[in-house]
Amino acid sequence: MKQSLLWWGGLLLAALLWVFLYLRLEGGAEVLVGMLGLSRSVPFGEALHFFLYEVPKVLMLLTAVVFLMGVVHTFVSAERTRAMLSGRRLGVGNMLAAALGIVTPFCSCSAVPLFIGFLQAGVPLGVTFSFLISAPMVNEVALALLFGMFGWKVALLYMAMGLGVAVIAGLVIGRLRMEEHLEEWVRKLQGSADAGSGIPERMEWPQRMREGLGHVREIVGRVWLFILLGVGLGAGIHGYVPENFMASLMGQSAWWSVPAAVLIGVPMYSNAAGIIPVVQALLGKGAALGTVMAFMMSVIALSAPEMIILRKVLKPRLIAVFAGVVASGIVLVGYMFNLVL
């Protein structure tokens, strides 16, 4: 009981301190730049201000979101998600799978056991794909960074579009009846195991919060350097690259830039943490939001290493269909954004 009070009190205190600091970041960066005898009117001053403001802002947002996600993860395990998806039909199943992809703990290194485990418990192939597309693409790191650097509207749009791509790609793969393009031994396993109830063990709140902190240590500990590098590069672009530099390359009028952005994104294997700050800076130099969004989704959702891992369970044809369907979805999203905004 006493321990529980301590945890809740600590959380409240941390939240208050967080808000207090967060509201003072912009002014703080201004003061720091001023103390160095620089002003925002010179390129170096502008770049430095950008860096000093964005790095702590993004790190603070990330810490808060990742902590919350860590706590959510104690309620939704991969096993539980599987139990909920087992035997679902295409359609509703795809939507549920895409939505669960956001909150279920997922690591791309477990993609294969997860994929087989889902099929084993009778989750349809199309529904499994919806989950497998949504889980890495719509993740908490990407959302926190988008929220921090682009605002909540873009973060929400990204989430909606990511879910849309996951649902539709899963539906298409399900409709195409690609089951025969699974590797033989995987096909034999389909529907062979019981999904179980997957209800995670009961946990007290302090333990959940401890798990949340552990998640922060793990995720923020892994991506902070990428954020530093990404924002640093972004700051350079921000201060030195001329306005409208990107307009001809990644602007709205260049129709070919969306598919090109997706193609370039596939072999690039970076996480959201490194790519989003750079992309944000490009946006300020005349790149169109849809093109930038498509590039980002392609880097995050379609990575060459992941395809190589999936080759163990999928025949080449199914991998090609998977990549093709997801890439087309992303291109569509890119064009839609460019048209609407």
Place this chain on the structure above:
Amino acid sequence: MIQVKILGTGCAKCNQLADAVQAAIAADGIVAEVEKVQDIQQIMSYNVLSTPALVVDGEVRSAGRVPSADELHSLLRPKAKGCCCKGSSGSSCC
């Protein structure tokens, strides 16, 4: 003597788990046979959804994470036979 298996396809966390298990075994003086299982078909026969997973005497004890040293200490205990280990503070037995 316990049979310990570490299931994982060679990701960073899987190696972390292997190291942590070795360290725990050495610290507690447990007699154990440790085997790394990297073959995906063998891994799937344990019906785990996320790796790395820790299997002790054929039973999956943890999956998808690297447990702390304290936790490993109790996870590596052989399956409790019968009932009631007197005076034990660990909640994992019985």
